[in-house]
Amino acid sequence: MSKSIVLERSTWQELAQEHAARVAPIAANVRKRHRDATRHPVDDFMWDYYTLRPSRLERWHPGFGVWLSDAPEYLNQRGYETVDGLTKVSSKFVEDRSESFKWTLKLLKETSDREPRFQCFGFHEWAMLYKLEPSEVRHEQLPLRLSVKEIADAVEAQELKCTHFDAFRFFVPGARSLNHMILTREGQPENEQSGCLHANMDIYKWAYKSLPLVSSELLFKTFELAREIRQLDMQATPYDLSQWGYEPVKTETAEGKIEYVRRQKDFQVRGQMLRSELIQQIETALKVVI
Numbered sequence: 001m002s003k004s005i006v007l008e009r010s011t012w013q014e015l016a017q018e019h020a021a022r023v024a025p026i027a028a029n030v031r032k033r034h035r036d037a038t039r040h041p042v043d044d045f046m047w048d049y050y051t052l053r054p055s056r057l058e059r060w061h062p063g064f065g066v067w068l069s070d071a072p073e074y075l076n077q078r079g080y081e082t083v084d085g086l087t088k089v090s091s092k093f094v095e096d097r098s099e100s101f102k103w104t105l106k107l108l109k110e111t112s113d114r115e116p117r118f119q120c121f122g123f124h125e126w127a128m129l130y131k132l133e134p135s136e137v138r139h140e141q142l143p144l145r146l147s148v149k150e151i152a153d154a155v156e157a158q159e160l161k162c163t164h165f166d167a168f169r170f171f172v173p174g175a176r177s178l179n180h181m182i183l184t185r186e187g188q189p190e191n192e193q194s195g196c197l198h199a200n201m202d203i204y205k206w207a208y209k210s211l212p213l214v215s216s217e218l219l220f221k222t223f224e225l226a227r228e229i230r231q232l233d234m235q236a237t238p239y240d241l242s243q244w245g246y247e248p249v250k251t252e253t254a255e256g257k258i259e260y261v262r263r264q265k266d267f268q269v270r271g272q273m274l275r276s277e278l279i280q281q282i283e284t285a286l287k288v289v290i
Contacts, residue, residue, distance in 0.1 A: 006086065007062065009070040016060035019216050027054035039141055041241055045230050046223070052208040057223065063215030064089045064285040079212045089212050094289040101213070101282050104206050107189050108279050116195030116268050118261045121251040122236030123160055124167035124198075127175035129238060130155050138170070145240035145248060154238075154252040163191045164198040195264060197233050200271030201226040207278055213285050214278065222274050229267050236260050 007015070030047055031054065033040060047054070059077075062068060071087040074080040081090040094101065129137055131152050134144055144151070160179040162168050168176070168183040176182065183191060192199050204222040207214050234241060235249040236256070242248075249263075250256035 005065060006067045006069060009068075012060075012062065012068050012071065015062075019060040019220065020058050022220060023054070023058045027058055030054050041139065041142055041234055041239070041244060042231050042246070043227065045234075046227055050205055050208070050226075056208070056211075057219070060216045061212040061214070061219075062089075063218070063281060064094065064213045065288070066215075077212070089285070091289045094213060094285050098286060098290055101210065101286055104210065105279060105282050105286070107192060108203075108206060108275055108282075110189050111192040111194055111199055112272060112275050112279070114193045117161065117163065117193050118195045118264055118268075120161040120163070120196070121158075121257050121260055122197070122233065122249075123155065123158070123251065124162045124164070124171070125233070125237040125239075126151060126155050127160055127162070127171040127178070130172045130175040130178075132172060139239060142239040142241070144238050146238045146252075150252075151238050157252075163193055164196050165191070166202075167198050194272055194275070195268050197229050197264060197267060200267050200275075201229045201233075203271060203274050203278060210278070210282060214281050218274070218277050218281065222278070225267070225270055225274060232260070232263050232267070 029043070033044070065088075067083075067086040067088045068074065069086055074087045075082060079090055079093040080087055081092070082088075129144075129151050131148065133148060134140070137144070146154075155175060155178065160175070162171075162179050162183065165183045165185055165188045168179065171179070181191075194200065204219070204226040207219045207222045211219070231246065232249065235246050236251045237248075240248070248256075249259050251260050
């Protein structure tokens with residue numbers, strides 16, 4: 001493999017410091033909430049559902065194909081090796097995990113190629129609340145803006161159009177049969193599509209699961225998009241988030257559905273761009289190593 005990109009220590013240290021500075025305020029807020037035992041309905045999802053810790057998001061990775069000069073700090077990190085005095089992402093690491101990377105690549109490509117759909121209106125969270133009393137809901141610390149009957153009536157007024165298994169698996173049992181189809185983990189690659197908010201949030205998951213092959217620059221872009229999407233995801237629920245400054249997107253109304261789809265389409269375009277970058281980075285590494 002030719003050393004197409006070699007970064008001197010001063011250069012890569014500057015990039016690493018810039019990355020750490022971007023992440024630092026986010027990580028500080030997470031740690032403060034942990035110390036204070038407080039919760040945030042949007043931001044906590046990025047650490048409760050997704051498994052990358054703030055300290056790992058703060059850590060800078062150049063990505064596959066970039067060689068670092070004078071970088072002993074990376075020798076104790078998973079996935080790195082030194083060749084001819086330069087440090088890089090290990091080819092053996094990529095080779096050993098090639099089947100996992102191929103599966104991820106297949107999922108990303110099929111999601112990207114499939115026609116996007118915009119008819120779900122965010123009702124996955126409603127299906128998680130269907131006919132539950134307030135004391136039974138998943139986010140029990142959050143007040144509801146609608147009654148149990150109003151939520152059930154809204155769910156029953158339309159066919160649910162969820163295509164994302166990791167949302168569907170949290171439906172209450174009584175709501176699963178109301179979906180347009182029963183989703184399974186095995187069928188995930190055949191059903192994921194780029195109009196889905198959760199599929200676009202999960203670009204972040206596939207990026208961090210591919211570390212250190214993927215660059216921290218791309219990883220942070222996917223994190224920012226996922227956090228922004230999560231805001232709409234919660235605004236479109238029957239929860240009342242006004243005390244955190246979030247106005248509801250009332251998808252039980254025609255106006256709310258229009259607003260939801262408008263923002264959903266914007267996220268789809270942005271998600272496709274980042275998905276393409278992630279595909280390219282994984283594909284490049286596999287082509288070189290395999």
